[in-house]
Amino acid sequence: MTEPKPWVLPALEWGPLLLFFAVFMLNRGGSVSLWGQDYTPLVFATLVFIPALALATLIRWRLTGHLSPMQIATLLLVVVFGGLSVWLNDPRFFKIKPTIIYLLFAGLLGFSLVTRRNWLQAILSEALPMDAEGWRKLTGRMALLFLALAVANEVVWRTMTETTWVYFKTFGMPLVIFVFLMGNAGLYRAHSIEVPTDDATK
Structure with a gap:
């Protein structure tokens, strides 16, 4: 398996989190309308963060061939609790x-x-x-x-x-x-x- 370039893994680690931060800051002070539903900036940023983290985790697994228990647990809890926040708009x-x-x-x-x-x-x-x-x-x-x-x-x-x-x-x-x-x-x-x-x- 080819060793990924040194910047790739840090980018996968920080990319979804920084995207979450940027989406929140860009929409702070208002609301986001999507599919006929108004979302707070934090819930909308969470909606963006969940697939971004899932994609980054998948890419990491494809590049390295393994995931740590911490990375797996983090993804599962983000999907569960982030999904609840989006679903219930809370x-x-x-x-x-x-x-x-x-x-x-x-x-x-x-x-x-x-x-x-x-x-x-x-x-x-x-x-x-x-x-x-x-x-x-x-x-x-x-x-x-x-x-x-x-x-x-x-x-x-x-x-x-x-x-x-x-x-x-x-x-x-x-x-x-x-x-x-x-x-x-x-x-x-x-x-x-x-x-x-x-x-x-x-």
């Missing part, structure tokens, strides 16, 4: 979608710690080789991060304007995750392990 369903996603991830990571089955290590160990203790610490920290993001999402959409929530979803959440990953650089170094190369095993 943006609240889409707004609680990040809460459900992050609670799901936090619960799965917490369960993996309790059962001593580190699923995060199984998924990412090839890209980030660490010892078992390093993965245990990172899993616990990520579970707390996702729990905090779930709480933050609930606070923002329930107490702040819709535009503020869209900014938070589009840029705030990814920024928090990026800062978290960079902030754990010391953990990666302290628990890194050497992976045998093909030459070393001959």
Whole structure:
């Protein structure tokens, strides 16, 4: 399978989200009439976002041959909760979608710690080789991060304007995750392990 160019996967990751943001901002302050129905800017942006994310996910699968459990879960929840928002013309369903996603991830990571089955290590160990203790610490920290993001999402959409929530979803959440990953650089170094190369095993 041909390796995709370096910009392709980031474009597939960010493209649907930026399209959602652009559609919302272009229609902010009004309503959109479609098929005889008036939609709020957020619901209309959700209507555009669902097929865009589905298409990007399909292209990613065709290019790489696999999808992570997180990508599959995200697509399913976007289709379900985004679809409910469009069908019922109620943006609240889409707004609680990040809460459900992050609670799901936090619960799965917490369960993996309790059962001593580190699923995060199984998924990412090839890209980030660490010892078992390093993965245990990172899993616990990520579970707390996702729990905090779930709480933050609930606070923002329930107490702040819709535009503020869209900014938070589009840029705030990814920024928090990026800062978290960079902030754990010391953990990666302290628990890194050497992976045998093909030459070393001959």
